[in-house]
Amino acid sequence: MKLISLPLFCAVFAAAQTAPQAVERWSVFEITLRGPESGNPFIDVQLSAVFQHEHRAVTVTGFYDGAGVYRIRFMPDADGAWTYSTSSNTPGLNAKTGAFNVTRPSPDNHGPVTVRHTYHFGYADGTPYYPFGTTAYAWAHQGDELESQTLATLRAAPFNKMRMCVFPKDYVYNQNEPKFYPFPRDASGVNDYTRFNPEFFRHFEGLVRKLMDQGIEADLILFHPYDRWGYAKMPADVDDRYLRYTIARLAAFRNVWWSMANEWDFMKEKKLSDWDRFFRLTQESDPYQHLRSIHNGAILYDHSKPWVTHASIQHDDFNRTVEWLTTYRKPVVFDECKYEGNIPRRWGDISAQEMVRRFWLGFAQGAYVGHGETYIHPQDILWWSKGGVLHGQSPQRIAFLRKIVEQWPERGVVPFPNHQFPAAYREGEFYLYYLDYHQPAEFEFELPPGMKFKADVIDPWEMTITPAPGTYEGKFTLKLPGKPYQAVRFVRAR
Amino acid sequence: MKLISLPLFCAVFAAAQTAPQAVERWSVFEITLRGPESGNPFIDVQLSAVFQHEHRAVTVTGFYDGAGVYRIRFMPDADGAWTYSTSSNTPGLNAKTGAFNVTRPSPDNHGPVTVRHTYHFGYADGTPYYPFGTTAYAWAHQGDELESQTLATLRAAPFNKMRMCVFPKDYVYNQNEPKFYPFPRDASGVNDYTRFNPEFFRHFEGLVRKLMDQGIEADLILFHPYDRWGYAKMPADVDDRYLRYTIARLAAFRNVWWSMANEWDFMKEKKLSDWDRFFRLTQESDPYQHLRSIHNGAILYDHSKPWVTHASIQHDDFNRTVEWLTTYRKPVVFDECKYEGNIPRRWGDISAQEMVRRFWLGFAQGAYVGHGETYIHPQDILWWSKGGVLHGQSPQRIAFLRKIVEQWPERGVVPFPNHQFPAAYREGEFYLYYLDYHQPAEFEFELPPGMKFKADVIDPWEMTITPAPGTYEGKFTLKLPGKPYQAVRFVRAR
Numbered sequence: 001m002k003l004i005s006l007p008l009f010c011a012v013f014a015a016a017q018t019a020p021q022a023v024e025r026w027s028v029f030e031i032t033l034r035g036p037e038s039g040n041p042f043i044d045v046q047l048s049a050v051f052q053h054e055h056r057a058v059t060v061t062g063f064y065d066g067a068g069v070y071r072i073r074f075m076p077d078a079d080g081a082w083t084y085s086t087s088s089n090t091p092g093l094n095a096k097t098g099a100f101n102v103t104r105p106s107p108d109n110h111g112p113v114t115v116r117h118t119y120h121f122g123y124a125d126g127t128p129y130y131p132f133g134t135t136a137y138a139w140a141h142q143g144d145e146l147e148s149q150t151l152a153t154l155r156a157a158p159f160n161k162m163r164m165c166v167f168p169k170d171y172v173y174n175q176n177e178p179k180f181y182p183f184p185r186d187a188s189g190v191n192d193y194t195r196f197n198p199e200f201f202r203h204f205e206g207l208v209r210k211l212m213d214q215g216i217e218a219d220l221i222l223f224h225p226y227d228r229w230g231y232a233k234m235p236a237d238v239d240d241r242y243l244r245y246t247i248a249r250l251a252a253f254r255n256v257w258w259s260m261a262n263e264w265d266f267m268k269e270k271k272l273s274d275w276d277r278f279f280r281l282t283q284e285s286d287p288y289q290h291l292r293s294i295h296n297g298a299i300l301y302d303h304s305k306p307w308v309t310h311a312s313i314q315h316d317d318f319n320r321t322v323e324w325l326t327t328y329r330k331p332v333v334f335d336e337c338k339y340e341g342n343i344p345r346r347w348g349d350i351s352a353q354e355m356v357r358r359f360w361l362g363f364a365q366g367a368y369v370g371h372g373e374t375y376i377h378p379q380d381i382l383w384w385s386k387g388g389v390l391h392g393q394s395p396q397r398i399a400f401l402r403k404i405v406e407q408w409p410e411r412g413v414v415p416f417p418n419h420q421f422p423a424a425y426r427e428g429e430f431y432l433y434y435l436d437y438h439q440p441a442e443f444e445f446e447l448p449p450g451m452k453f454k455a456d457v458i459d460p461w462e463m464t465i466t467p468a469p470g471t472y473e474g475k476f477t478l479k480l481p482g483k484p485y486q487a488v489r490f491v492r493a494r
Numbered sequence: 495m496k497l498i499s500l501p502l503f504c505a506v507f508a509a510a511q512t513a514p515q516a517v518e519r520w521s522v523f524e525i526t527l528r529g530p531e532s533g534n535p536f537i538d539v540q541l542s543a544v545f546q547h548e549h550r551a552v553t554v555t556g557f558y559d560g561a562g563v564y565r566i567r568f569m570p571d572a573d574g575a576w577t578y579s580t581s582s583n584t585p586g587l588n589a590k591t592g593a594f595n596v597t598r599p600s601p602d603n604h605g606p607v608t609v610r611h612t613y614h615f616g617y618a619d620g621t622p623y624y625p626f627g628t629t630a631y632a633w634a635h636q637g638d639e640l641e642s643q644t645l646a647t648l649r650a651a652p653f654n655k656m657r658m659c660v661f662p663k664d665y666v667y668n669q670n671e672p673k674f675y676p677f678p679r680d681a682s683g684v685n686d687y688t689r690f691n692p693e694f695f696r697h698f699e700g701l702v703r704k705l706m707d708q709g710i711e712a713d714l715i716l717f718h719p720y721d722r723w724g725y726a727k728m729p730a731d732v733d734d735r736y737l738r739y740t741i742a743r744l745a746a747f748r749n750v751w752w753s754m755a756n757e758w759d760f761m762k763e764k765k766l767s768d769w770d771r772f773f774r775l776t777q778e779s780d781p782y783q784h785l786r787s788i789h790n791g792a793i794l795y796d797h798s799k800p801w802v803t804h805a806s807i808q809h810d811d812f813n814r815t816v817e818w819l820t821t822y823r824k825p826v827v828f829d830e831c832k833y834e835g836n837i838p839r840r841w842g843d844i845s846a847q848e849m850v851r852r853f854w855l856g857f858a859q860g861a862y863v864g865h866g867e868t869y870i871h872p873q874d875i876l877w878w879s880k881g882g883v884l885h886g887q888s889p890q891r892i893a894f895l896r897k898i899v900e901q902w903p904e905r906g907v908v909p910f911p912n913h914q915f916p917a918a919y920r921e922g923e924f925y926l927y928y929l930d931y932h933q934p935a936e937f938e939f940e941l942p943p944g945m946k947f948k949a950d951v952i953d954p955w956e957m958t959i960t961p962a963p964g965t966y967e968g969k970f971t972l973k974l975p976g977k978p979y980q981a982v983r984f985v986r987a988r
Contacts, residue, residue, distance in 0.1 A: 341933075342933050342934055342935035342976045343934060343935070344934040344935070344936050344937040344938055344971070345914075345934070346914040346915060346932055349932040349933050349934040350931050350932060350933065350978070351931055351933050351977070351978040353931075353978070354931040354978065376935050376936075420839075420840045421840060437844050437845055437847075437848040438840055438843040438844060439835075439836050439843050439844065439845050440836055440837060440838045440839070440843040441836040441837070441838070441870050442838050442870075443838040444838055477838070482836045483845070484844075484845040484847070484848065
């Protein structure tokens with residue numbers, strides 16, 4: 001065991017050497033320390049640091065990164081002078097101190113996303129965040145070439161959130177071995193659950209950081225049922241250690257969201273109490289309280305439980321949107337509403353038209369909807385799992401919708417009561433109707449009296465916005481195109 | 495009071511003069527008698543006849559047709575010699591007897607429709623009956639010219655059932671006065687509920703007979719809420735007398751179905767027990783036990799009640815089809831699933847594509863679906879209410895579906911369990927999948943082993959049937975067009 005044992009002033013100096021002197025707000029400040037390699041540092045060594053800014057102190061857990069290297073990552077949320085001091089049961093890692101300066105965030109850094117206005121999201125700097133997510137469950141386990149291609153695709157795509165699994169995936173179209181495994185394995189594939197494989201995590205968090213740099217939230221799926229390596233049926237103490245380690249490594253990335261599971265109810269080795277425990281443990285371990293959700297297969301988790309920040313739902317009955325918003329009093333995100341594609345699975349073969357329709361059904365009722373794509377590919381590179389490139393026709397229409405949504409009232413919209421069609425509004429400001437399969441040649445709308453509104457007819461598929469002449473108030477009849485899948489928007493004329 | 499009082503042999507002779515000597519099976523044999531005009535014959539005079547064939551006797555109620563004319567109508571269901579004898583509290587109408595012969599039905603006369611094979615319908619002669627209904631609620635109250643046009647339209651249309659109200663209708667696009675009223679009215683519009691207006695009924699039953707001659711079932715709606723004349727809030731004794739009179743006049747028409755109501759739950763003057771009573775009274779009064787149903791607004795009647803022959807449903811959630819079939823163990827007819835059209839009402843503005851989709855969703859799960867059409871018209875002549883001509887694009891596709899359905903196994907199809915898509919089958923004979931918004935490029939089907947099937951891909955909108963080469967058995971993958979709203983049919987190869 002190589003114990004680094006120096007007088008205090010030297011330790012400060014050593015720490016300062018490995019940490020930057022200044023970082024911008026909501027970026028990662030990292031302390032690197034050298035410590036013991038012998039024994040089992042993942043279990044034997046406890047390490048944390050208290051970060052202090054004026055009178056406020058934040059305690060952050062560190063982690064062992066292999067080869068005698070220990071790290072503590074911190075995401076500062078206030079500008080100015082910070083200091084830190086480490087604590088450890090290992091003397092050489094204990095009582096390391098340092099100071100650094102936090103500067104204003106750069107223009108594309110809006111901080112982490114949280115819930116606001118009950119049903120909506122915003123960045124820490126006040127900018128609204130409207131989730132336009134996509135899913136590529138196993139894209140982080142495909143090797144550098146394909147992973148780079150996925151990141152390039154995302155740069156041109158309308159998506160600002162990626163649902164992705166921490167663990168590799170074993171499922172149809174997903175049979176490749178990952179390059180890295182989260183735990184050391186022996187020749188016969190037996191996992192050593194008492195240790196982690198830092199290489200795996202370094203690679204994984206590198207991709208999370210690249211998403212962050214591209215302005216994309218990483219909706220990290222902590223457990224999932226599609227597994228042949230053992231990760232879906234680990235003992236409880238391993239589950240908990242895995243969660244704590246993952247959170248210690250990743251929580252300092254501002255774009256991280258925690259999703260306890262993909263299809264939690266399909267994980268037959270876990271009980272409901274396990275999921276509750278994972279939520280609580282995540283809540284206790286995360287100094288930044290990143291968003292927390294859990295995604296269902298056939299059975300909805302009770303999203304009204306206090307540790308759930310928003311409902312992450314797999315469903316395609318958008319008639320239930322208002323019920324869920326009302327029940328949970330939280331944002332509702334249809335993270336999976338089936339995938340645009342043509343594979344021989346009923347969840348992976350909906351048309352682009354249907355996908356676009358579902359986005360509008362959700363957004364026009366004050367909820368959010370996520371994308372995924374499953375077109376047959378000669379090398380089984382389906383976006384929904386491996387990433388790569390997009391082949392479908394819905395992303396450009398989702399981009400069109402995103403532009404429209406980004407002009408919505410900053411406080412977001414809520415379901416419009418007593419409506420005839422899916423509709424959302426912000427009272428006195430904004431009203432949106434999605435007519436779905438209805439094709440009225442005209443329709444009588446009712447807006448608040450004494451306020452003038454401008455009207456637009458929106459064709460979500462053709463991506464056109466056609467202003468109606470004049471202004472409107474109170475009860476009036478508006479001529480409509482008499483074709484299905486149109487939307488009508490009223491914005492207060494100022 | 496002109497009492498016709500003759501010796502018995504003369505009475506027989508007189509009766510024989512007014513009744514035909516021979517009628518074909520399932521047609522209307524009518525006895526005409528002269529009787530009192532004074533007093534209130536509608537209430538004072540009781541009249542019935544016993545019709546006898548070999549050892550079987552059927553008692554049938556007669557009715558007063560105004561101007562001293564009394565009629566008894568009978569639909570014989572067996573060929574050969576029949577006799578009858580009347581009973582009345584009025585001596586001149588009592589004990590009239592006669593004889594007639596019943597001959598084989600002509601080729602287009604298949605008899606009345608009843609339920610068979612639990613979920614399906616058939617004519618009395620054994621021919622399957624697949625309901626392809628339409629709705630024109632008030633077409634029988636529009637005057638000769640429009641009524642003739644409606645009948646002409648039906649001759650070229652794919653519909654074999656018409657939902658129609660006995661009472662005139664007052665609703666949007668339906669403000670015209672009817673030519674006839676069912677009860678005498680004074681100058682200020684007050685109804686004399688102690689009498690009927692025979693002219694109204696003669697006109698109405700003339701149209702029912704014309705539908706019969708065109709091979710169209712008349713799904714007669716006995717009560718409905720859309721009323722300004724008082725018919726929706728008559729006293730209970732008037733309701734009952736109206737039902738008995740209507741049944742006495744119309745039950746002998748083989749194409750009659752009894753629908754207790756359109757949107758029963760919207761009739762605020764009626765209690766649930768009233769509807770139960772109407773059902774029982776109809777069941778007791780109808781010698782032929784024509785089909786009986788009740789159509790809902792927002793609240794489903796309990797169609798498992800024993801007097802309901804089939805579930806007549808207004809709904810557009812076809813996901814509930816299997817639930818209703820399983821619950822009721824009766825045929826399920828989506829008599830109203832919204833209307834193809836463009837009026838500014840959410841129930842009357844769905845696209846032709848959506849209407850065709852709904853027909854397939856229902857039929858491909860072993861249920862039946864009805865049509866209606868609501869396109870804006872300069873004179874407010876909307877098919878759904880007044881009849882006239884059809885403007886939409888769904889009827890020709892419904893005709894295409896009807897041809898396909900008429901090739902189904904004679905015993906009908908039932909929902910296919912464990913399916914991935916809406917699907918219906920008759921085991922070992924026939925399998926139909928409707929892929930709805932799914933667009934798989936291929937799909938693995940599983941049919942019973944050891945049987946060979948021919949496969950067709952059906953495009954319900956383009957109206958094409960494309961046979962797949964070869965035959966199929968057991969588990970196999972079939973290439974598909976990769977476009978939405980397709981169907982796949984497997985028929986046992988013999």
